[in-house]
Amino acid sequence: MDHFLYRNGVLHAEDVPVAEIAVAVGTPFYVYSTATLLRHFTLFDDALDGMDHLVCYAMKAASNQAILKTLAQAGAGMDVVSGGEYARAKAAGVPGDKIVFSGVGKTAEEIRTALTGGIRQFNVESEPEMEVLNRVAGEVGVVAPITIRVNPDVDAKTHAKISTGKSENKFGIPIARAREVYAMAGAMDHIEVIGIDVHIGSQLTDLTPFELAYQKVAELTVQLREDGHDIRRLDLGGGLGIPYARSNEAPPLPTDYGAMVKRTVGHLGCEVEIEPGRLIAGNAGLMVSEVIYVKSGEGRDFLILDGAMNDLIRPAMYEAHHDIVPVVEPAPGTEQAPYDIVGPVCESGDTFAKQRMMPPLVAGDLVAFRSAGAYGAVMSSEYNTRPLIPEVLVNGDQYAVIRARPTFDEMINRDTIPEWL
Numbered sequence: 001m002d003h004f005l006y007r008n009g010v011l012h013a014e015d016v017p018v019a020e021i022a023v024a025v026g027t028p029f030y031v032y033s034t035a036t037l038l039r040h041f042t043l044f045d046d047a048l049d050g051m052d053h054l055v056c057y058a059m060k061a062a063s064n065q066a067i068l069k070t071l072a073q074a075g076a077g078m079d080v081v082s083g084g085e086y087a088r089a090k091a092a093g094v095p096g097d098k099i100v101f102s103g104v105g106k107t108a109e110e111i112r113t114a115l116t117g118g119i120r121q122f123n124v125e126s127e128p129e130m131e132v133l134n135r136v137a138g139e140v141g142v143v144a145p146i147t148i149r150v151n152p153d154v155d156a157k158t159h160a161k162i163s164t165g166k167s168e169n170k171f172g173i174p175i176a177r178a179r180e181v182y183a184m185a186g187a188m189d190h191i192e193v194i195g196i197d198v199h200i201g202s203q204l205t206d207l208t209p210f211e212l213a214y215q216k217v218a219e220l221t222v223q224l225r226e227d228g229h230d231i232r233r234l235d236l237g238g239g240l241g242i243p244y245a246r247s248n249e250a251p252p253l254p255t256d257y258g259a260m261v262k263r264t265v266g267h268l269g270c271e272v273e274i275e276p277g278r279l280i281a282g283n284a285g286l287m288v289s290e291v292i293y294v295k296s297g298e299g300r301d302f303l304i305l306d307g308a309m310n311d312l313i314r315p316a317m318y319e320a321h322h323d324i325v326p327v328v329e330p331a332p333g334t335e336q337a338p339y340d341i342v343g344p345v346c347e348s349g350d351t352f353a354k355q356r357m358m359p360p361l362v363a364g365d366l367v368a369f370r371s372a373g374a375y376g377a378v379m380s381s382e383y384n385t386r387p388l389i390p391e392v393l394v395n396g397d398q399y400a401v402i403r404a405r406p407t408f409d410e411m412i413n414r415d416t417i418p419e420w421l
């Protein structure tokens with residue numbers, strides 16, 4: 001459920017008409033709903049009720065300071081994957097002991113920053129990373145709390161580009177070698193083993209792969225405890241999918257997920273962490289764009305929008321589906337026709353949807369891409385020297401620009417001219 005509904009025939013973000021924001025900030029733009037962000041966070045938090053747990057929002061999904069602050073104030077921890085994300089989390093007021101550092105290629109510098117600024121734990125992904133962590137922790141004069149990310153060799157049955165739990169993927173340590181690598185960690189002076197981490201992929205629409213992975217983690221917990229490790233925290237990753245096509249998709253609910261977590265690892269007495277990104281932010285954001293032209297092609301019509309692949313790359317990159325709806329609700333019974341919905345960028349990959357049924361639209365009409373809150377703004381670029389589009393946060397009847405559109409001069413002035421030119 002989200003808070004983007006038609007009221008009196010006009011799409012609203014909570015209590016604010018989307019068209020009003022378009023007039024104020026121009027198109028295209030992203031708009032997020034505070035109530036939806038909080039609702040999704042609370043759903044997860046409540047689903048793990050009864051277990052010692054922390055929901056660490058995977059901020060790679062949407063990392064605007066205002067979004068982080070909204071979630072942090074509700075009690076969320078953060079899952080970060082870079083020095084930049086760590087700095088963002090700290091800037092939003094998240095204490096170090098609520099920040100988890102994930103990622104397959106943490107640099108010594110990133111590790112040092114996190115050790116100095118405070119960290120809940122590192123999710124270590126390889127032996128060489130562990131050696132660097134041990135060395136840097138020694139230099140800083142601290143002991144680094146770690147889990148080791150294990151690769152359970154489970155097929156997440158999601159898009160290949162966002163599947164991470166198969167043995168051929170670059171992530172984690174093969175679960176078969178886990179005991180050996182934990183033994184190595186246990187012998188290091190500046191590392192303290194506290195738990196196990198697993199994350200098998202993103203946009204999972206079935207609980208079975210999670211359940212298989214968590215069962216393997218539960219077995220490993222028992223083995224590692226036998227080996228003398230004090231396994232007391234399990235980081236179960238993120239990955240629960242969302243309905244992108246409202247008409248035909250029903251991924252599992254956070255409550256089903258929570259029940260499965262309790263079923264698989266609840267008996268171990270561990271503190272549990274989860275790292276949802278998409279499920280918190282995905283349906284809490286729209287991208288709003290204006291129709292520039294309606295063009296008749298050979299056997300097909302195109303809706304040419306002012307938003308493009310640089311603003312929302314998911315359709316081009318993952319063949320992802322986003323529902324695209326008119327901001328003014330069509331009258332009941334309005335006939336629809338197929339359109340290819342495209343942006344102005346000079347490549348055919350700049351296509352949001354092919355032969356999508358839409359009501360009649362004309363230049364100047366607004367459309368909204370649903371489910372664009374996660375991996376939308378954060379993956380945007382300035383390709384074609386198109387400015388990063390603004391982000392707006394709504395809260396009830398108020399809204400605020402939380403990232404402004406840069407001017408052309410601001411963009412150009414980021415370049416510097418060498419003295420020989």
Ligand code: LLP
Nearest residue numbers: 058102199202203238239275276277278375
């Ligand atoms: N934890 C780790 C270690 C991750 O790598 C990820 C996502 C998450 C948590 C959060 O997963 P989520 O709950 O959002 O599924 N750009 C792609 C998604 C990439 C996901 C990468 N890792 C997309 O637009 O679909």
